[in-house]
Amino acid sequence: MIDFELSEAIQQTRRMTHMVAEQMMRPISREYDEREHEKPMEFLETMWNVSKGATMTGGDGGEGERARRDPAERTLGMVVAVEELCWGDVGLYLSIPNPGLGGAAVAAAGTPEQKQRFLARFKEGKPKWGAMAITEPHCGSDTSAITTTAVRDGDHWVLNGTKIFCTSGLMAAEKSDGFVVVWATLDRSAGRAGIRAFVVDAGTPGMHVTKVESKLGIRASDTATIVFEDCRIPLDNILGSPEVKKTSHGFKGAMATFDATRPIVAASAIGVARAALDFVKATLEEQGIAVRYGAPLQRLTALERDVIDMEAQVQAARLLVWRAAWMIDRGLHNNLEASMAKAKAGLVVTQVTQKAVELLGPLGYSRRYLLEKWMRDAKISDIYEGTQQINQLIVARRILGYSSEELR
Amino acid sequence: MVNFEPTDEQRLLQQTLAAFSRETIRPQARPADEADAVPDALVSASWALGLVSDTVPERHGGHGSPRSALTGALMLEELAYGSLGITLHLLAPRLVTIPLVALGTEAQQARWLPRFAGDRFVAGTAALIEPRWDFDPTNLSTRAERAGSDWVIEGHKTFVPLATEAEVFLVYAQTAEGPGAFLVEAGTAGLQVEEREKTMGIKALATYALRLDGVRVPAANRLGGEATSAQPLIDAARVASAAAAVGVARAAFDYAREYAKERKAFGVAIARKQAIAFMLSNMAIEIDAMRLLAWEAAWRLDRGLPATREAWLARQYAADQTLRICDNALQVLGGHGYIRDHLVELFLRDARGFAAIDGLAIV
Numbered sequence: 001m002i003d004f005e006l007s008e009a010i011q012q013t014r015r016m017t018h019m020v021a022e023q024m025m026r027p028i029s030r031e032y033d034e035r036e037h038e039k040p041m042e043f044l045e046t047m048w049n050v051s052k053g054a055t056m057t058g059g060d061g062g063e064g065e066r067a068r069r070d071p072a073e074r075t076l077g078m079v080v081a082v083e084e085l086c087w088g089d090v091g092l093y094l095s096i097p098n099p100g101l102g103g104a105a106v107a108a109a110g111t112p113e114q115k116q117r118f119l120a121r122f123k124e125g126k127p128k129w130g131a132m133a134i135t136e137p138h139c140g141s142d143t144s145a146i147t148t149t150a151v152r153d154g155d156h157w158v159l160n161g162t163k164i165f166c167t168s169g170l171m172a173a174e175k176s177d178g179f180v181v182v183w184a185t186l187d188r189s190a191g192r193a194g195i196r197a198f199v200v201d202a203g204t205p206g207m208h209v210t211k212v213e214s215k216l217g218i219r220a221s222d223t224a225t226i227v228f229e230d231c232r233i234p235l236d237n238i239l240g241s242p243e244v245k246k247t248s249h250g251f252k253g254a255m256a257t258f259d260a261t262r263p264i265v266a267a268s269a270i271g272v273a274r275a276a277l278d279f280v281k282a283t284l285e286e287q288g289i290a291v292r293y294g295a296p297l298q299r300l301t302a303l304e305r306d307v308i309d310m311e312a313q314v315q316a317a318r319l320l321v322w323r324a325a326w327m328i329d330r331g332l333h334n335n336l337e338a339s340m341a342k343a344k345a346g347l348v349v350t351q352v353t354q355k356a357v358e359l360l361g362p363l364g365y366s367r368r369y370l371l372e373k374w375m376r377d378a379k380i381s382d383i384y385e386g387t388q389q390i391n392q393l394i395v396a397r398r399i400l401g402y403s404s405e406e407l408r
Numbered sequence: 409m410v411n412f413e414p415t416d417e418q419r420l421l422q423q424t425l426a427a428f429s430r431e432t433i434r435p436q437a438r439p440a441d442e443a444d445a446v447p448d449a450l451v452s453a454s455w456a457l458g459l460v461s462d463t464v465p466e467r468h469g470g471h472g473s474p475r476s477a478l479t480g481a482l483m484l485e486e487l488a489y490g491s492l493g494i495t496l497h498l499l500a501p502r503l504v505t506i507p508l509v510a511l512g513t514e515a516q517q518a519r520w521l522p523r524f525a526g527d528r529f530v531a532g533t534a535a536l537i538e539p540r541w542d543f544d545p546t547n548l549s550t551r552a553e554r555a556g557s558d559w560v561i562e563g564h565k566t567f568v569p570l571a572t573e574a575e576v577f578l579v580y581a582q583t584a585e586g587p588g589a590f591l592v593e594a595g596t597a598g599l600q601v602e603e604r605e606k607t608m609g610i611k612a613l614a615t616y617a618l619r620l621d622g623v624r625v626p627a628a629n630r631l632g633g634e635a636t637s638a639q640p641l642i643d644a645a646r647v648a649s650a651a652a653a654v655g656v657a658r659a660a661f662d663y664a665r666e667y668a669k670e671r672k673a674f675g676v677a678i679a680r681k682q683a684i685a686f687m688l689s690n691m692a693i694e695i696d697a698m699r700l701l702a703w704e705a706a707w708r709l710d711r712g713l714p715a716t717r718e719a720w721l722a723r724q725y726a727a728d729q730t731l732r733i734c735d736n737a738l739q740v741l742g743g744h745g746y747i748r749d750h751l752v753e754l755f756l757r758d759a760r761g762f763a764a765i766d767g768l769a770i771v
Binding site for chain 2: 001002003004005006007010073076293294295296297298299308309311312313315316317319320322323326327337340343344389392393395396397399400402406407
């Protein structure tokens, strides 16, 4: 039966995460936007202690997490929580120590033994981070063009190559006992079929962070370049089968990670969009300007029309995100719906935050308020975890019944 | 608990109506548009589906499904997919039966419902829309004034479906305490059906201007009794607009998609060009987005939650998107889209209606 009411448990989660967003994130939001490359360690340690790394990605968060959340609503609960936290500050949210996207890959493609070996650490000890390394200087969306190599040498894989744009890469590779999941090719001539994901523990010799990017937004989150130079890792650190066959599902398995992570990233976009929308509405209310819902369109001011359009856009995107998450919880294949949600949310947050800055004029542009920051933070949502265009391509292929060869 | 899955019963209904829409309604979409009329045979054939009698409770002779705006939204999408104009004709009596079930007193239901549960199509209609550029259903120009034990209604309406054959009119009029709805029998003194409206689209549906010149009805004819607000019906009409818009958008999208997979340029199907493929992917995303907004507003109506804001947002969003989707669908067909051999120009003309008017359907 179609129902839009969040369960009591999720509403509880929402209240708690909203409190965190409002009381712990907002007060330091501006500070860590300005102090790029510094970490709010007090906040991060508090978050580590309360969550002990409950995954943000639908991965195996362990018994504690299972007990707290009804597995039938785990992903839905997560997207609701992520929206709230990112309403607080998306850069800080991305910095929270947890298995991250690397953890999602392990959860999606790892064996039970690998999940235990790599994820158990997030339940104890000091704060840890996981990261995912896919993008290279010369390839982004076209992951089949990856040039980082993995070559077998006795009991080890030897990795060589350069990865860029790794979210939390510095924290995962060098500043904690976390790990980095690296996409590399076993056989370049095999194209996609040769690509596998490998887990590299923090501090492994041959793995170096050579650069931390300075960015338009999400400045509280580190985005690293990681170089692999004869980096040797154990044989059983490969996710999936090492055999390269034309029919291999290794690549598909890795791509399936995105079906789980895109709704989460889309939810983070909704949080930023709502922050901007709430700010606009609060400002209008202070000025005694009421938006007349239901009045004839012809009678509305341009301002009212914009606000109404923003609200409808945000809610439409939110419902697409909820549906994609609900499908995961139902065990349904959500490749199409995850990309729809991501494409829509990425565009909506970009447009809504830009419109909000426009509507509030000098207040929108001033760094005295957070709105200009949200506009800068927003843009990444339409890029990372699959750009607008790559998600459109995925949607197009699915609705047309075309393979990646038929629609390039 | 959040759930995006219709019930088994709703799914069965969707399937039944989708088949009827595809096989029976769609082949008549073009002829009905050209002829400005829905064939009688189609109206009769649809009667067996129980589209109207299903809204009438068993005690009043109908099939008696409980009212559900959500089920209504699912129905409208499927039927409007076939043809919006034909759908609005077939469902016109629901403009009377649904408000009666939603707000009517037991006596009002007993008096006006049974005639809609018979073995043939009986027309009923609503007079909501007014000929004003800034028409506002919550602030109507048509006035109902109390005169002793009667109400006297004065005003001018337009786009009243099936007004020449309707037995009962639900007339929306402003009262001292906001919009109210009044049951007016055909033939009541002062109720004058004027000329048929000529419209850009939705041509299959016959709509008329209506003048209410001192129309006097007893107090018992005010829907729901004294002081009952018609706002929930206005919300339900907006949800209906949104849901029907999804159906029209989907019709245009499917048409363009199939064309794009057939039509070749530079040696390949144009659907294999990203310029075209991305137009189609955007359509698919927006169709799902507008459907979910419509569902959510319908769900709020069914739950008895305040829905004015949500219904309006859903309606507004659907109106914008449907127009854009139909326009893009036509663009995918290029010059062929402009020719009346193809249905997309009809979808575009129909879609324009959503941005201009509500009140031709209700859920």
